[in-house]
Amino acid sequence: MRYDPTFYAGAAVHYRSGRPPYSPQLEALLAEELGLDGSGRLLDVGCGPGFLTVRLASLFEDAVGLDPDPAMIAEGRRAAEERAIANITWIQARAEALPAAAPGPYRLVTFGQSFYWTDEVPVAEAVYDMVEPGGALVLLGHHAAGRVVPPSPGPPRIPHDEIRELVRNYLGSTGRAGRSTPPVQALSLQDALARSRFGAPRVIFAPGVPDHVLDVEGVLSNYFSMxxxxxxxxxxxxxxxxxxxxALLSGRSPAGLFWDWPGDTKVLLARK
Ligand SMILES: C[S@@+](CC[C@H](N)C(=O)[O-])C[C@H]1O[C@@H](n2cnc3c(N)ncnc32)[C@H](O)[C@@H]1O
Known part of the structure; x- marks a missing residue:
């Protein structure tokens, strides 16, 4: 897949305030599954502003956040500094530049909603050689379809259908990504991994955040981050x-608050 540096142009500053967090149980789940004990190394590929890198770094001796977008890397570095996390190295590179861009070995290599942006099977193959025996590759994302929706904590849900219609009014009905259209996913994430030496991953769900609430600017950032x-x-x-x-949002919630239910966190775990 051809990388376009404008895929997320202007999005990085909106990402942390706009995107929902992954499951609060993620650290415990990965620590338990992989026996993480503060040793070994983590590589977070397509790390964006470092949501995962920053959350998982304390489970390892060292962590690397890798992303081709310099503004995303800058946000990640800033988030780590704010939290006084000193064991992360930030690298501006594409996944396709692995292993040279961030040589292994790693105990865990994560892709949070980023694997589908890459040349999946060759990238998984490259990662396989970088993971230590017993280590793992993990793909993470939010997954709502078929999951039990929790009750609202009060505010109305983000009116996604209406907002997407508004986006279409401005940008047209063909989805956009950078100067072109989004990557076509010929294979599901599972099937892509199944075609690599990792083989088919295990699928694990961790409960999503049930009460993630955003104000109007947060909803705006949610869209600008995509x-x-x-x-x-x-x-x-x-x-x-x-x-x-x-204006649309102010008519939908008198208190100016909206509930975001992105779903549970879907973890695809492939061991070496
Ligand atoms: C949806 S964001 C995910 C950010 C973060 N991992 C998370 O879980 O919130 C996708 C990220 O993938 C990055 N990306 C796009 N193409 C990539 C590639 N070829 N290699 C590595 N990362 C890529 C983008 O720059 C962006 O930061």
């Missing part, structure tokens, strides 16, 4: 779009 609605795509109409979205 490649299909990244700020640069709106060109000089970005302010107009933001104004329309704020």
């Amino acid at each position: 490649s299909f609605a990244a700020p640069h795509l709106f060109g000089d109409r970005v302010g107009e779009f933001a104004g329309e979205l704020r």
Whole structure:
């Protein structure tokens, strides 16, 4: 897949405030599954602003966050500094530059909603050689379909259908990513791993955050953090779009708060 540096142009500053967190039980689940004890190394590929890198770093001696987008890397570095986490190295590179960009060995290699941006099977093959025996590759994402929806903590849900319609009004009905369209996923994540030496992964669900609440600016950031609605795509109409979205949201929640249910955290775990 051809990387386009504008995939997430302008999105990095919105990512931490806009995106829902992964399951609060993620650290415990991975520690238990993989026997993590503070030794070994972590590589977080397509780390974005370091959601996972920062959360998992304390389970390892050293961690590496790797992403081709320099603004994402800058956000990750800033988040680690704010939390006084000193064992993370940040590397600006594509997954396809592995292993040279961040040589192993690693106990765990993670991809949080980033594997589908890469040349999946060759990348999994490269990672296989970088993981120590007994180590693992883990793909993470939010998964709502078929999961039990928790009760709302009060505020209405984000009106995603209406917002997507508004995005389409500005950007057209063909999904956008950078200067082109999003990557076509020829294989499911499971099937891509099954075609590598890792083989088919185990699928584990960790309970998602049931009460993630955002204000209007948070919902705006949620959309600006996504490649299909990244700020640069709106060109000089970005302010107009933001104004329309704020107006739409103010009519949907008098308190200006919205509930976000991204689903449970789906963990695809492939051992070496
Ligand atoms: C949806 S974000 C995920 C960020 C973070 N891992 C998380 O879980 O929140 C996808 C990330 O993949 C990165 N990315 C895109 N193409 C990539 C590639 N070829 N190799 C590595 N990362 C890539 C993007 O720059 C972006 O930061």
